[in-house]
Amino acid sequence: MTTPRDNPASRRVRANGDGTVYQRKDSRWEAAGYVLAPGNTRKRVRVYGTTRKDAMTKLTEKIATSNRGIPAPSAQGSLAAYLTYWLQNVAVHHLRENTHTRYATCVNRYLIPGLGKKKLTKLTAKDIRTWLNQLRTTCQCCTHGIDARRDQPLCCAAGQCCHKLLSPLTLAYIHSVLKSALEHAVREEEIPRNVARNVRTGTPRPRRFEPLTADEARQFLVVTRGHRLHALFELALHTGLRKGELVGLGWEDLDLDAGTAAIRRTLQRTSTGGLTTLPTKTRASERRIALPTRCIQSLKLHHEQQEREREAAGTTWQHDAHVFTTVQGRPIDPTNLTRTFTTLLRKAGLRRIRFHDLRHSTATLLLEQGIELVVIKELLGHAHIGVTATVYAHVRLRLQRDAIDSLGRALDHP
Known part of the structure; x- marks a missing residue:
């Protein structure tokens, strides 16, 4: 009777350095080979699988990682x-x-x-x-x-x-x-x-945010109307775009005739690369959104203003096709945008909030207008609707209370 150990496949001769593979008494397959270890040494590792192919796949991955010069960690270490x-x-x-x-x-x-x-x-x-x-x-x-x-x-x-x-x-x-x-x-x-x-650490309370009310949002936009970045702040409040998505927006991403914007990238400052253009935060964040008529008009005026700034800057203009730039055409540092935002809040006589709270303000105001949660989820670029529902649970609770109170009034006074 032929046993698994007698199978010719299990006794196949392997090339030098490919490791060995055999079937154990408990029917599992074990593969072993030498890989690079810390201190430029070699050590023998063992991996296991339910099939011969499974064990060999795991060993091949470890050997390939070792061949790239990455040492295998030592479980005996700290x-x-x-x-x-x-x-x-x-x-x-x-x-x-x-x-x-x-x-x-x-x-x-x-x-x-x-x-x-x-x-x-x-x-x-x-x-x-x-x-x-x-x-x-x-x-x-x-x-x-x-x-x-x-x-x-x-x-x-x-x-x-x-x-x-x-x-x-x-x-x-x-x-x-x-x-x-x-x-x-x-x-x-x-x-x-x-x-x-x-180990259970408990569920921490989510970070509290202070979105602008409708009156505060109108007051803020009135103050920004004379600012060169008025179109940015208006777009932020109407669409809920993240700060990095706003400063990373390019003219090629906008279709002002169709009234849409493609959100494909974000601009961040990193410690090694400085201002760097990166993909969006998640795959769901890469999206196409509709632009309000007011924002379309503001963006057209902003484009005319940018052309005038380009002519004034002359040869010092740094052309990079971003929608929102400095007066010399360079990308806007997100930190500098935050400073400008804080100054405008103070000028408007409003309480100090984070720039990200403009995004929360958009979602909160939309919820209060009765917009469906799935629409807000697509606009904000959340990966799952559960994220939207969790973040804005307090708003939904207030709307539920308003709805219940309305029903109570209707039942009391037919």
């Missing part, structure tokens, strides 16, 4: 070593630069000092929970030596702790970064399971 490997060789290829910078800050400021000495394979859910609870109650002002660097001691050094604690949102973010790193360790079969998933 969590700090794995997090460093993950940031430098994995996350950097899947995240935007600014997101990767935030991940690196989170790892270096919190994860490595708190859990870095733990062995990757020895890390438990209890370790993570205990550390998060300690982080939740520890004054960060003193933990990171901020107090010690002051000219005059304050906080704990003076016996009066300021209790500068991390917010629930920050704690949830730190936890999510750790989960992402350990999830990749599971995929690479360095650890059997992601223990961070067994």
Whole structure:
């Protein structure tokens, strides 16, 4: 009788460096081979699969990664070593630069000092929970030596702790970064399971935002009417475009005759590339939207104004085909746009809000006008309608209350 081990396919001769593959007594297939390890050394790794092809596919991926010069992490090493490997060789290829910078800050400021000495394979859910609870109650002002660097001691050094604690949102973010790193360790079969998933940090309250009311929005637009970027602020309030989408908009993206705009890119400042044009935030963010008649007229006037600025600038004009530019034709830095926005709010006598709250204002005002949630979702470019429903739940609750009150009045007074 022929057994799986006697099958000629399992005894096939492989080329040198391709590794070995065989079937175990428990019927699983095991493949083993040598890959690059930290310190420019080689180590033997083993992978498993339900079929011979499955095991060989996993081993081939590891050998291909090794041939690109990326060392395999050592499960015997510390969590700090794995997090460093993950940031430098994995996350950097899947995240935007600014997101990767935030991940690196989170790892270096919190994860490595708190859990870095733990062995990757020895890390438990209890370790993570205990550390998060300690982080939740520890004054960060003193933990990171901020107090010690002051000219005059304050906080704990003076016996009066300021209790500068991390917010629930920050704690949830730190936890999510750790989960992402350990999830990749599971995929690479360095650890059997992601223990961070067994830790519950609670659902933090969403960040509160202060959208403009209809009266405040009208007051703001009146003040911006004389500003050279009036068309930008009007477009922001009427369409809910993100700040990066607004400053990244090109004339080729606009069809003023048809009254549409194609949202394809965003403009961001990165630490290495400066002002950089990137794809939209998500695939759902790449969309085509309808432009209000008022915005079409403002954009036409803005184009005429831009032509006059081009003539005035002469040879110093930096042509890049953006809709909204500086007076020299350069792209607008998002940070400078925020400063201009804050100045206009002060001039209008309005409370200070974030630029992103203009986007919330658009959605809130549309909801209050009875516009369907799915239409708002498409306009804002949310990936799922659940995102729209969750963010603006407070508005829907108020509309429900108004509807119930209207029904009550109708029943009381037929």
